[in-house]
Amino acid sequence: MKVGVFIERDGVLNQALVERSHQVSPLSLGHFKINPAAPALVRKLKQAGFVVIATTNQPGLSRGYQSRRALDQMHALLMKEVPLDDILLCPHDETDHCPCRKPKPGLLTEARYKWQLDLDRSFVISNKWYDADAALAVGATSLLINSPWLGNAHHDLIVSDFAAAVKKLLQLHANPAATLA
Numbered sequence: 001m002k003v004g005v006f007i008e009r010d011g012v013l014n015q016a017l018v019e020r021s022h023q024v025s026p027l028s029l030g031h032f033k034i035n036p037a038a039p040a041l042v043r044k045l046k047q048a049g050f051v052v053i054a055t056t057n058q059p060g061l062s063r064g065y066q067s068r069r070a071l072d073q074m075h076a077l078l079m080k081e082v083p084l085d086d087i088l089l090c091p092h093d094e095t096d097h098c099p100c101r102k103p104k105p106g107l108l109t110e111a112r113y114k115w116q117l118d119l120d121r122s123f124v125i126s127n128k129w130y131d132a133d134a135a136l137a138v139g140a141t142s143l144l145i146n147s148p149w150l151g152n153a154h155h156d157l158i159v160s161d162f163a164a165a166v167k168k169l170l171q172l173h174a175n176p177a178a179t180l181a
């Protein structure tokens with residue numbers, strides 16, 4: 001089985017937009033700015049043999065303020081610039097009570113079947129608490145990038161930025177017996 005790295009889209013792969021201290025998703029290609037560090041960091045993960053998958057909650061699709069066409073344009077650009085294997089998204093609102101809206105782990109379990117992944121050995125990189133919760137639910141290891149959105153939820157490691165997350169992940173993968181400290 002292969003090992004996956006799941007990366008939160010907003011704030012990690014593309015720059016976060018912040019409105020009134022909340023992080024919001026860009027709604028059009030013009031506002032979608034890829035993190036300049038992302039292509040090389042994802043390439044490093046690919047070279048190490050990981051399946052690299054972006055995950056994202058996009059409730060604007062269900063609520064009607066995110067157009068599917070604009071989202072497809074943003075994701076086509078993301079796949080072109082960053083060597084990801086896949087982008088998995090939850091289009092639902094919390095009132096839909098779906099199994100895929102993070103912190104629920106539905107996107108991770110979907111990827112397990114689609115990509116034949118060993119989730120126990122897989123990793124999640126995010127700047128938000130809900131990805132650490134999803135990781136915990138399936139036995140994956142979470143690396144959280146310091147941000148205002150970490151909350152007090154469970155996490156395995158907190159790192160300073162995306163590059164530090166990739167460095168630490170490669171160390172852990174090479175030596176799983178190492179402590180998480």
Ligand SMILES: [Zn+2]
Pocket residue numbers: 090091092098099100101
């Ligand atoms: Zn969903």
